[in-house]
Amino acid sequence: MKAELTEALRLYLVTDPALHGGRGVAQTCEEALCAGVKFVQLRDKNASTLSLYNSAVELRNLCHAHSSYFVVNDRIDVAMAVGADGVHLGQSDMPAGLARSILGPNAVIGVSVRTVEQAQKAMIDGADYIAANLVFSTNTKKDIKEPLGLDMVSALSDASSLPLIAIGGINPENTPTVMNAGCAGVAVVTAIMNADSPASEVARFLEALSL
Numbered sequence: 307m308k309a310e311l312t313e314a315l316r317l318y319l320v321t322d323p324a325l326h327g328g329r330g331v332a333q334t335c336e337e338a339l340c341a342g343v344k345f346v347q348l349r350d351k352n353a354s355t356l357s358l359y360n361s362a363v364e365l366r367n368l369c370h371a372h373s374s375y376f377v378v379n380d381r382i383d384v385a386m387a388v389g390a391d392g393v394h395l396g397q398s399d400m401p402a403g404l405a406r407s408i409l410g411p412n413a414v415i416g417v418s419v420r421t422v423e424q425a426q427k428a429m430i431d432g433a434d435y436i437a438a439n440l441v442f443s444t445n446t447k448k449d450i451k452e453p454l455g456l457d458m459v460s461a462l463s464d465a466s467s468l469p470l471i472a473i474g475g476i477n478p479e480n481t482p483t484v485m486n487a488g489c490a491g492v493a494v495v496t497a498i499m500n501a502d503s504p505a506s507e508v509a510r511f512l513e514a515l516s517l
Contacts, residue, residue: 311414314344314375315435315469316491317511321365323350325499332364334504339372341508347394347416347493349379362388377414385409392416394437397424403431418473420454422465435469437493438462441484442475444496456487463488478507481514491515 319338326334335346346369348362362378366388369376377392378385382405385393392414395402402417409415417428418439428436438459440452453474454462463470469490476484476492484492494511501507 311375311434312469312490315471316515317343317508318345318347318471318473318491318493319343319498320347320349320379320473320493320495322495322499323353325496327500327502327504329504331361331499332368334499335365336368337504338498338508339368339374341505342512343374343498343508344372345375345377347377347379348390349394349495351380355381355384358384359387362390366390375414377416382408385413392434394418396439401431402428402433406432416471419462420458422461425462425465425468425470429466429468433468435471435490436462436466437471437473438489440474441472442480444475456483459484459487459489478510478514481511482517485515 321331348365350358362384366376375391377394378390379394380399382393394416396418402415405415415433416435416437417433418437419425419428420439425436438454440454441459442453459472471491471493472484472489473493476494477497481492498504498507
């Protein structure tokens with residue numbers, strides 16, 4: 307894996323169509339990118355294909371203008387259509403190995419995991435990173451009831467040589483604890499997307515990540 311990708315994963319922004327502080331998703335992402343975010347995932351489960359495509363074009367352009375990575379959640383077709391850097395896949399999406407065969411060796415592929423077995427399979431299938439899916443409770447993950455907790459995060463980190471990022475209820479205050487559990491980075495939705503000042507919140511996260 308490229309060293310710059312590993313570094314970019316330290317602070318990973320996931321979009322939400324309902325959380326943007328009235329600024330809109332694109333402006334919120336631009337403010338975060340200007341403040342130092344280097345990895346953005348477009349996530350919109352309910353958008354039409356055309357709407358998702360249009361959003362992806364806009365965010366791809368923003369991310370690449372800031373020399374940052376851009377991936378699309380779930381939708382390999384949209385990622386390919388807009389020239390995204392890759393995709394992020396859940397356990398009910400296309401298997402990472404098949405996605406790799408379609409997207410090629412240079413694509414960035416991430417996989418959400420909740421068990422040691424899933425983490426190991428993602429590594430075997432050729433994923434570039436894994437995400438511990440729902441570390442703490444959060445309103446943005448309504449389909450998962452039980453948070454993993456830090457002990458499972460550590461187990462997932464030990465189960466794979468891939469960089470592990472934590473998602474779910476992450477804020478600047480708990481970031482050092484999550485990183486100490488074996489994570490290479492944190493994925494953030496609400497704390498940045500819905501902040502009064504995304505740039506200020508990014509600065510707080512970057513400070514926490516340096517501890």
